[in-house]
C-alpha cells in the first residue's frame with residue numbers, strides 16, 4: 001500500500017461542509033464577542049463599584065458674607081477628626097469650574113459667581129458613618145451636602161445586573177443554536193452517507209463505531225470553526241478597543257483584554273467544539289437505531 | 295436466547311427459517327410461510343427465476359431485512375429477539391456478496407476489501423499481507439489502489455467477494471457472484487468458495503448460472519411462485 005494513512009471512511013471535504021463551517025464560525029464569533037462584552041463589562045462595573053465604594057463628595061455652600069475660606073478650613077478640621085476617612089482632597093476652584101464645563105458649554109463662568117467648595121473624600125465604608133458626619137457638620141453651622149454615592153452604586157449594580165443577564169441569555173441562545181446547527185448538519189450528512197452506513201452495518205460495524213466516525217468528523221470541524229470564530233472575535237475586539245481607547249481622553253473609558261479573558265475564550269471554543277461532537281454522536285446513534293433494516 | 299438447543303434436529307442448523315413471510319411495504323408477499331434449514335458447513339445453491347425472491351431470501355438470512363412474519367434463526371439466535379449489538383456481532387460472522395456489490399466509492403480496492411477488519415478495529419499491519427495475497431489471487435493485485443467507479447463489473451464483483459471472505463466468516467452468502475465474470479474466472483471463484491467450505495464455512499449461493507451447478511456436490515434450494523423447495527443438486 002503506497003498510502004500509509006487509510007482514507008477516512010466518511011469522505012472529507014463534502015459540499016455540505018463549507019456552509020456548515022461558515023455558520024459554525026459565525027456562531028463562535030458572535031458567542032466570543034458576547035462573552036468578551038460580558039467579561040469587559042463585568043470588570044468595568046466592578047472597578048466603578050470599587051471607586052464609588054471608597055469615594056464620597058462633600059459640597060460646602062457659601063453663606064452670604066462669610067468667606068469661603070474659613071468655612072472650608074472648619075470643615076477640613078472636622079473631617080480630619082472623623083473616623084473612617086482615609087484622605088481629604090480639596091478640589092481647586094479652577095478644577096470645579098472645569099468639572100461643570102461639560103454641562104454649561106465652553107463658557108467661562110463669571111468669577112463672581114460663587115462655586116460651592118468641593119472636597120473629595122476617600123472613605124473606609126466599614127468605619128465611616130455618613131449621617132453622623134452630616135449631623136456634626138450641621139451642628140457647626142455649615143451648609144453642606146454629603147454624597148456617598150450609595151444611590152449611584154445601587155443604580156449601577158442594577159443596570160449591570162440586567163445587562164449581564166441579557167448578555168448571558170444571548171450566549172445561551174448561541175450555544176443552543178450551535179447544537180441545532182450541528183444536529184441539522186449531522187442529519188444531512190447521515191442522509192447523504194446512507195450507503196456507507198449500510199455497508200458498515202452489513203460488515204458488522206457496531207453502532208458506536210459508526211457514531212465515532214461522525215463524532216470525529218464533527219469534532220474536528222467544530223473545533224476548527226470555533227477556534228476560527230474566536231480568533232476573529234479577538235482580532236475584531238482588539239481593533240475595536242484600540243479605536244475606542246484612541247478616541248478618549250483620560251476621563252473616558254479605557255478598556256483592555258486580559259490573559260484571563262483569552263483563557264475564557266479558549267474555553268468557549270472547546271465547549272462549542274465539544275458540543276458539536278457530542279451532538280453529532282447522539283444524533284448518529286439515535287438515527288441509526290431508528291433506521292429500518294432494508 | 296439459544297432457543298434451538300435441546301430441540302433435536304433443529305440444533306443442527308446454522309440457518310433456520312420457520313414459516314417466514316415477507317412483503318415490501320404494501321406490495322403482496324414475495325413469499326409466504328417459507329421454512330428451511332441449512333446445516334453447518336453445508337454448501338447450497340439457491341436457484342429460481344428472476345424476480346422469484348432469491349435476493350430477498352438472502353437478505354433475510356444475512357439480516358439486512360426483518361421478516362414480516364415468522365422466525366429467522368441464525369447461529370441458533372432468533373434474529374428478531376436479540377439486541378442490535380448482538381445482531382452486529384452475528385453480521386460480522388457472515389460474509390456477504392450482494393447483487394449490487396455495495397462498494398464504498400471513495401475507498402480503494404484494498405480499503406473496500408478490508409473494511410470488515412477495519413470496522414472491528416483491527417490494525418492494518420495485522421492483515422495487510424494476507425489481504426494483498428487474497429486480492430492477488432482473485433486477480434486484483436494490480437488494482438489495489440483503484441477506486442470502484444474505475445472498475446469493470448467483474449473487478450467490482452471480485453472486490454465484493456474478497457471483502458466477503460476477508461475475515462473468514464462462518465457463513466458466506468453470495469448473490470449471483472459469478473454474474474459478471476467469464477467462465478474461467480467463474481470456476482476459479484467457485485474453487486474459492488468450495489475451499490472455504492472445506493475449511494468449515496457454510497456457503498449459500500444464489501445463481502442462475504447452470505454451469506456453476508455442474509460437477510459439484512451441493513444442496514439445492516429452489517424458489518418459485520412464493521414457495522421454497524429444498525432438495526439436492528443434479
Ligand SMILES: Nc1ncnc2c1ncn2[C@@H]1O[C@H](COP(=O)(O)OP(=O)(O)OP(=O)(O)O)[C@@H](O)[C@H]1O
Pocket residue numbers: 318321324342343344345346347348349350351393
Ligand atoms: N426494495 C424493494 N421494494 C419493493 N419491492 C421489491 C424490493 N426489492 C425487491 N422487490 C420485489 O420483490 C420481488 C423479488 O425480488 P428479488 O430481488 O428478491 O428477486 P430475485 O429472485 O433476486 O431476482 P433476480 O434473479 O433478478 O436477481 C420482485 O418482485 C421485486 O420487484
Ligand SMILES: [Mg+2]
Pocket residue numbers: 348349350393469
Ligand atoms: Mg436477485
